[in-house]
Amino acid sequence: MEKTVNIIRKIIRFLVIIFFIYMVLAVFYQVLGRYIFSYKLGAAAETATFAQIWMILLASGIAMRKNMHVGVDILLRKLSVKNQKIVITASTIIIMVFLIMVLKGSVQLIMVGAQSTSPAISVPMWIPYLSVPIGIVYIMLELMILTFTKLKKKN
């Protein structure tokens, strides 16, 4: 189980870095393209934006693991440990319901996207849309792990 999670994390980290590097280079290439090669590159902006969507959705799970998604937790810290655990559990359940809703919605989105292609380079739209369910599933995984660690601690 732990081994599988670690492999998933490694793959996600690798993809995030690759997407980020691609974004920087594609936009830089677009600038060069305009001033040095003097031709327009709609493809660079479009593919960089797709890379951005993938990168953000995948990196959100990493941020979840590091507990970096900010909230207003002044009140939470004032509660007793027992009540804190109740609140954390309740909030995790509600977040999970939300994520499942998005997941379900993203499957519908992909079905619609299967028929259309992107404007500049005609990429089938399910390729960028696929980032939503995959990102959401990874966020769910890290959320579950984080919540269990939080509940185990502090006793």
Added chain:
Amino acid sequence: MALISILFILLLIFGTPIVFSLGIAASFTLVAYDIPLALVAQRIYGGLDKFTIMAIPFFILTGIIMEKGGIAKRIIDLATALVGWITGSLYLVAVVAGTGLAAISGSGSADTAAMSSMMLPEMKKRNYNIDFAAAIMACSGSLGTIIPPSIMMVVLATISNQSVGALFLAGIIPGLLCTLFLLMSGFIRAKTNISESKDIHHFSFIYLIKTFIKAIPALTLPVIIVGGIVGGIFTPTEAASVAVIAGLLISLFIYREIKFKDLPDIILKAATIASTVMLIIATANIFSWFIASQQIPQKISDFMLGFSDSKIWFLVNVNLLLLLIGMFMESISAILILVPVLMPVAIAFGVDPLHFGLIIILNLSIGMITPPYGITLFVASSIAERSIIDVSKKLMLPLSMMLLVLILATYFPKIALYLPTTLLGYK
């Protein structure tokens, strides 16, 4: 509707990450109205499907490269040579360095971290009042979001359909006014506490020239970013990508403080920080749609216009509201929640949208300094190894200077609008 508001507030005060509180409140309502879930996914996707917001990860990456790659150090050295000989030297150095870093990085916390970790040990050694030092670092760090480039401005301009470049320019004069007033506060502190300022060394022209030459590569960054955008050479996103490449080249080959093997960790760190900001943009994209569909801005403006149609009355109320919210909420989340509500109201009161945008930026930059939740205050205090309460006690003087700039910029729209009007032909 009432149920959803209660749910949203409950989630918020019990520490559910804002990114989810926003998404949950909006999606649960949409479901109640039988709107297909595909639309919720579509709004999240659409929130990220924007070329302009790509400036955010790039500016975050530039900030980290600046901090780790020796660029911040050269800027601080130059600031020391420039103002280190005046009474209250290191307080003033902090303000000037903060201004310099602000012109490279787009986030207040990165600037505060870079300055505090490099300057506070030296200030401790020289017997400076460490609480006041941390307070002035927190204030100077917040310049990062007022002086371009600014991540907060990219977010605000994107969600209110304004030009990022125009908002960047609008921040320059108010930002420099903050610098000026903060310098005064450092000077006043040093004059009234003579024991802290007796370490003055003399002005040295040779030292200034030396540090300036070393800082030249670092100084090309603000020229590329601000100059490139003002000159119409690049869009802000393009300028940000050029800044990443230039910053990397400078750190790898000129200052040689970053090695190739450090890059994956730096990129991953930038990506993770960027994701926390941008996922909020994505879920706020569901929320803003929900706000608009409920006609909430119209209801608020009708309500407020019922009292008075005075612009100033409205702006005073907004300033008070934003200062209060800034105490408790992270700035970018606050922008994403409040701008869709407040911007249409401001326009109904006849406030210029760009001017209003800048007022919001100033308020929420001050919100990064004010306790209990202020990110630059938090960073400066923790690096100073002092409690937030101790540092907050010394915050009065520099903070009142920032508030003064806020008041000036609120009553005199020209302070914000002069540069966008003359340089970009705004309106």
